[in-house]
Amino acid sequence: MRKLTLLLVLVLLAALALSPAAAQDDAFVIGLLMVGPYNDNGWSQAHYDAVVYVTENLENTQMIYLDRVNPADRQGTTPDQLAEELLDQGADMIIFNSDDMKDGATTFATNHPEIPVIHASGDQRWEEGENFVDLPNLGNAFPGMEWTKLVAGCAAAMTTETGKIGYLGPLINDETRRLTASAFLGAQYCWTEKRGMEAADLEFRVDWIGFWFNIPGVTADPTLVSDNFYNNGYDVVISGIDTTEGLVQANAAAEAGATVFNVAYDYDLACEIAPDVCLGSAVFNWRPMYLAEITEMQAGTWTPKFLWPQPDYANYDDVTMNSTYFIPGTALSEEAAAALEELKSELAGGLDLWAGPINLQDGTPYIADGETATLEQLWYLPQLLEGMDGQSVPE
């Protein structure tokens, strides 16, 4: 027994000696926790690419990351525990990249007041918001996808022949309600104003899978939900989940002879998977925000902020400036592409599609005629809008 103990100690010492050194001493180490795989062609990859961009454009920085940070893939762990694993490897700041990590991000920031934390997609730092937590080291970042989804909705409305648009929704919360509603408002605007059709002739249906991506046996399968749309006359599906099933299944249906399209989401290169059916991608570009924030952190001048930047229409195609934009896909018709350009210049000129009268799905007036939604009304949209099919809140 004593020999066994000795052997164990020796193995442990050998392991300690062999273990690779932690991150380089003087570099500023960016720790990134991603909810999905780093190469998901979607939400998580957009973060991964942005942090790589920061390390390439900011001297003396490096990245460490852990992906698939979710209870299905990393059973028995919590996001704050996993953030501490990055801390052990020398992380000087942590990015929590998912709404799902909200509690973990707050817990971690509370326990490590000296480590700057960015929670992507949260509202803890928003003083006017409903969930304000005054922590000196916890900031939020979320590109203004609400405005980009207007364009995504327009792309769908300009393309549909059946007048039926599907929305592949993730889980239901404030964020997904307002993004889905934005896509609907953009679709309705282009359907009526650009195509001259009747608003009542546009069907817009949301089906939710229950999480940001497929968890077999737990969520609805996004592959089946997409197929269900394409098989039932919804010839354009707008994707709202972290991964690309909507696009992949559009491609499969097109190869079988159907005329269907998908509007991709999250990632600038998403369309490359299936360019023939991709109308474009509504892109989160985290590069400018992360570069600015991490530059300040490295210099020691950072303060936590609530960042929710609208599209920078003056520098729309400049990835160093603009945090969210719509990249048209090759499947987009010339006429549709022209309509999108027109919409973009209208939005740049001050067009607000969140203008009243807007009713909630159950008919309750939400934005009165002549008024526009405040940022709080937009962020905390309590239901889908009148004219949209699908669940507003879980039943």
Next chain:
Amino acid sequence: MLKNARVVGLGARLIGIGLALAFVALILLATGAPPFQAISLLITGAFGSTRKIVDVIATAVPLLLATSGLLITFAAGLWNIGIEGQITLGAIFTVGALRLFVDSGAPPGVAILVGMVAGMIGGGLWAALAGLLKIYGGVNEIFSGLGLNFVATSATIWLIFGPWRRPGVGSMSGTEPLPPEFALPQLPDMRISAWAVVLSLLGVALVYILLRGTYIGLKLKATGRNARASFVLGIPTSRYTLVAFVLCGLLAGLAGAVQVTAVYNRLIPSISSGYGFLGLLVAMLINYQVIWAIPVALFYAALIVGSIQLPIQLRLDSSLAGVLQGALVLFVLIIDGVRQRLRERG
């Protein structure tokens, strides 16, 4: 003579462990990863700092509870595959009980105590169901266990997306979190509850005493060794089968309660974290000897915690730890089988 046999047994086990390590090393070599670095990372990732050691112990708590329970059902000759569902039902009952105390003004200690007891009852009932199906329905516990696991998962998902959801939110992520005071108190600056550790050690001690030094334990073992003979000799084997299931279910339910009160503070889809199935592996690896449950459960917990460093530092998938956990059992059983064969020939 007895001591000799022990040494040979231990030697055989070490050979099995060595083969398992070699097997994992081969897999790593085949994928072009450095095997020594990976294995040393597993170790440093688990024991490299106080915080990590604490995480290992915290991870071992529910695993140890599940393993203890399984040692009882194994002793009675039962394959309690339904343990995952029993942990899950424990968690559901705990969350359900704690929800009753929200805004009740009752002291949190009372709420937690009731929650833990409710968890044990939940696990016990779910296990009793498997037992009754076996005794009165003639359903093999492996099949009923699998079925009951599915039902438990479905119930969890229904509760998360339905009655226990966060207001205005429909997400499989988890239910509305319980008030923080309904969590077991943690040691300062550490993610561990001394209460949970004590409970798991009590669980092991109880099972040790039960199987070693009690009349019930003896009858359980007799039922396990040869149910027909035991029955003929006057042991009510059906009753003992049911007792084994219920005792295991109580411990599994406690594991579920610990998952809620010490780790997640709410219900999530995979609330059992796979500790039930892992407990089956641990029980098999230790050849059903209670005394080894603690070190081996700690070792398996260390693999779980240590494996987190694999993707961070080597871009390797953490599931490698699972491969090692499975391979260990497989090779130790193979060696046992080979020894058996040799003995029969000799």
